[in-house]
Amino acid sequence: MAEMIYRVPLFGWMLREAIDGPTTAKVLFVVNLLLLWLLAIIAFGYPAIILPALAAVPTMFVVLLLITKG
Template identity: 45%
Template sequence: MSFIFKVLGYIPVLGFFIREAVEGHVSSTIFFALNIIMGWILAIYYFGYPAIIIPALCLVGTVFTALINITAQDLLRKS
């Protein structure tokens, strides 16, 4: 998981905020999460239904992959 945060840390503007949320004080993590939530709410206000459905569609693949990974662990286990 730290590899993902390290890669996201190289994004020019957003990287500073991500690094501060991961490595900084607890309050900076909470403020980062609140900013993400408020940004999503503003996107829903301005763009409407697509701002709700596009993140949900993106998460479908993630959850599907996680479910396959959980249920197929015995199949993929190396003896």
């Protein structure tokens, strides 16, 4: 599965470098993702801010449940 994802142009090589590369590559990958999100906010506006937050709600709900479970 990873090899198939690595073959995607313009994204696969960055992901491979972020996983297997040095720390600098990991930091630059995160910076690229943040800049991509900023570009989406500029292009689409408010929905680009809200949709990631709505997608994170179930994850945070599970985290809170695991914290309270002990």
